[in-house]
Amino acid sequence: MVEKVLQLENVSKSFGPRKAVDGVSLTINSGEIIGFLGVNGAGKSTTMKMILGLTNLDEGKIYIDGYDIEGEFEKAIARVGGMIETPTLYPYLTGAQNLKYFASLYKGVPSSQINNVAKLVGLDARLKDKVKNYSLGMKQRLGIAQALLTGPKLLILDEPTNGLDANGIIEIKATLKNLAKNNDTAILISSHVLSILESLCDKIAIIDGGKLLGVKTLAELRSAYKMYGSTYIKTGTPNLAGQLIKKNFKIDAKVTSNKVLFNASEDKLASIIVMLTKNKIPVYSAGEVEYSLEDLFLNIVGNKAII
């Protein structure tokens, strides 16, 4: 059964005159993984801190599993595992001691759970080392491990893949997917490595300037951008190339930083390349567009377009 695990209703927060979060509403269902996207200072961290009760709300309501984060903080937060920014753990404790400390804050977390979560994030071999000797990736794994200790209904992960190696990223992604699928855990995850979100998330929520621009599946985002064309040419002078294409072939073309986008058949593309070459415009590459999340994100945020 699908339940609403996290609900944000018109949440706002200002720091002085600056509105960090402005009327954000968002719902996450059980088993759903939502990627949270935004440039630095867009309001990602502030939103996540409000969900975790670290920052007070100016306006709006946040419910976790039906409990108001402000009114019934203890009940609401008991259902959440969280990790905000770089995980800050106690450097003078070992990994196991850190986990033991966090576990001891909850009633009825068995000590076997410490090893379970350590295994999940691939930390079991380093558990007896002091955290001050950990690499950033190791700390990141420990940070995720502590969030998983209680088997939470909702996971809030801020940049969880920072400092992880490729192997680590694959492992963590698999773990998170597994949790969503088998435990029905709802996950809100932010990352600046968009390719990670791309292969992990069911939906992407994009926030910019404190406002939530939309929550869409990746497919929805892609189709929204199809209108700019599915063929591309990469060139050193995209503006000039775009003008020539428009003039000579009477088709609509969109110019990005180093590409020209348009709709054309393979034959037409060949003619365009010939035309450009004649005009002494170097073509680096050309072909069918595979929109990555990164492209979409940059376009959306760059143009402030309504998705």
Added chain:
Amino acid sequence: MKVFRLAKAELYKLLQRPALYIITGVLVIALAVFAVFYSPQRSTSSLSTYTGTMTEINTQFEERKTRFDNNLNQKIQEIEENYYKITNTTPKLNETKNNYELIVARQNSLNSAVIALSSSEDLTSAKNALTSLKEQILTARNSLQSLNTEIDFYLTRSDYDSYYSFLDSYYSQIPTVAQLTNYNKTAIISLSNTLSTNYNINERAEFMNSLKAFELDQEEVDEYLEKFGYSLAYSTDGQSVLNTLYAEITEFYSQNISSQEDSVKEQFIEKLELYESLSLAGQRGLDYSFTLSITSGLTDSYSSSLIGFESVNTYSLKEQVLTYSFEIDNLLSQDSYSRSPAFFSTSTSNPTAYDFTITAMRILSIIIIIACVFFASGMIAGESSQGTLKMLAIRPYSRNKILLGKFIACIEFLLLLLFISTLATFIVGGCMFGFGSAEVLLIFNASSLALVHPICLVLIYMLAIILEASFFISLSLLASTLIRSGTVSVVGSFAIYLVTLLINIFAGSAVWAKFLPSTHANLYGFFGGVSNSVSAMGFFVPADANFFVSLSITLVSSFLMLALSLVIFRKRDIS
């Protein structure tokens, strides 16, 4: 209780801190160094020593006895005289006020005479007025001077000096009769104007009104004259404590006159010491009781500013009067029982594990409180700077529970450190001096006393340390919630404790210090250690002290600081 689960987790974390090794090391080194250098002095013995055969000892005593008896009898006489003087203060008071009124009157008649000069050339009446004013000022000044050396009425040194120099200077500014013969009309008018601007006697009216006679409760004076004087003093007729004791001494002497045994001599000397000790107790009891009854109802600082008194410490006087009364009631010599140990001094010749423990804990408690201040001041600010606070704040604990949990963890840490240190110190002290168990005189709040087992003092001292440390833990937690930077919070709290410590060591009993809540946090002084303390590290009580006032101040201020931290922490965003 949830908050205790958090406290347990916090304590677990605290006990893993690397700084704990340093603290333990410092405690161990401090104890070791202390054990090596501990050689307490005997603080109170002021009694004469006796040597030789029984006959020689008796001769030494007989020589001194006259002095003992004379001293006590002189003291009785002095108190009686002072008492008589005080009951006859009113004439002196009236004389002073009368002199003042006369100066005012003569000044007025001088003014009228000078006004009359405007329509007359006769200078006689103005000159006469000046001369009689000068005479009156001299009378007033001499009368005031005769007050100087004796107790007459409440007159502070500064008021006295100010009035005296006013009169003296006024007197010298008025010319003598011989000098006046050279004055013409203009000179007299100008002189009179100068005098009335520079010496306005009416400005002294307030001072005159403030003069009051000493108040003595006759019953009270009779009571201590009886207790420390008449019932005690030796006289050739009648029954008194010293009479009876002297009879015992003579009888013991005549029975053992030729004895060579040390034990007999010791027994004899004990009696002689008791005689001297009781005589001293009588003298001092009378002295201190008299000061107390004259200054009752006044603050210590005001009493100390009065002519004839210096540095009155009411609390210490009361404590000592109580002790002398105890000695006389129980016929005890001052060296024959133990008192609350002070720093590096004991009241009996052999220190015990208890003396050692209390003195050593005086040092170790400072290290323990510094450790508590160090951890408590970093609990919020330090974790906030490091970022670990947000990892704690996203657990199912309200902000109130987080702060209280941390407070409880600090208290548990304090108890742990305190119990281990005290136990270790006690064992070390026991190995060095043995666990003597002679009862100790405990004087509580300068109002009641009892002989108790010395372990009571150690336990009371531990409680006092717990209260003092709790005060500083609350203070450090408050600093920790107010200040964002961990380093600033730790350094700031540490500095506050250090300044407090220095104030307590060097100026704990100063009048201004009583307005600091931290001065009241050290409560052990209220258990009999004050009049016994000689060194700066000894125990003290604040000026105009009372145990219950100090206890309330400590508890209320600790509670308020904790409540304030709760309010601040609850409203705070954690970044």
